[in-house]
Amino acid sequence: MKERDSIIFDLDGTLWNASETVSKAFNESIKDIGFDIEITSQTVRDFSGMKMDDIFAQYFSFIPKEKLQEFEKIYAKKESDYLKEFGGELFPKVKETLEQLNKNYRLFIVSNCMKGYIENFIEFFSFKDLFEDFECYGNAGLPKDKNIRLIVERNNLQNPVYVGDTIWDKESSEKAGVDFIFANYGFGTVENPKIEIQNFEELLSIKF
Template sequence: MISRYKIVLFDLDGTLCESGEGILNSAKHAIQAVGFPVPPPEIMRKFIGPPMGQSLQNFCGMDKELAEKAVAIYRERYNRIGWIENRLYPGIQELLKDLKASGAKLSTASSKPKPALERIVQHFGILEYFDALVAAGPDGFHSSKPEMIEQAIRDCGGAQKQEVVMIGDTHFDANGAVEAGVDFLAASYGYGTKEELAAAGAAHFADSVEALRPYLFIDEN
């Protein structure tokens, strides 16, 4: 197999890992701890992907000071137990292995704080496949997906924009790829909807990890 791309970038939550249970359990715990009602499931689903502080402000109506308190509570539970309420999507390890064997360089571009991301990829035994790990800052509020994509490209040694693809499951990933000028492949098996992904510019959708392969490899036969 030959990789279609020189550099392949992955979001973490909803793309590499089915991590919703731990994120949502920890977010609900934090929201209740500061005295706010837990939003309905269709709103809570939107907490998976963006920085937690941003989501607490946008979806719960918290001010920044209270959101900072809630982020600390969220992080305490997530770091203690939430990160283990998590699993790799079936086929991810094999996909990463095959991409590396095909000559691609791999990096994350995730809104999860880097210490948590590093612990998760180490726990699941996939750290060895990555040439770089790019993630959000520690404050739980700000992360620029286009900046992370640019950083990941640099950390992987550089490439032309047409030689890079971003794989993610939310409109944040799609918008970031469009702004950064790289291809985007929607992991529609994740937590974003096809409607939001299409509205953000996604043209190619994979409903399973296996369905990513035709977009990532050139068949030599």
């Protein structure tokens, strides 16, 4: 078996929790198009990992189709502005662990987020030197498994592993032909994962 050379990370529920900031952006955007409906940070955590189109369809069905494009445009701007200002909360020991992992592995991010979301995360914490590349749903509308494959192919990764916190992460990893590690401290649940971590720092001690 080839030696493990790289780690690809999910973002929300794996590296950080930005649900408070994201819910604020959603709620302000909802008000801007004339609705008095609020979503909670828990709701944001519940749909974390889903594609944005599916989130809008399932959780924002109260918005008329003719206003959806306007809502998406307003939200994209507010999300970016709020993330730049407020960011999110890293899970314990993420920064220190990433710095240690980066000595032995190439690091990447693949998320189902909007365009610019990963960039805001990296900029907020000055992580530019830690991650070689990243990909997201918002760039080309591709599902997570295809974006994982894009990262693998364009960076010539030989034996990567994907770390995520939802069943969608597990399924996407399997479709992409990449091993999966379940971050069980995150937002989702996965039944009987082959490998799981109780906290982020555990990545330093587990056998890949």
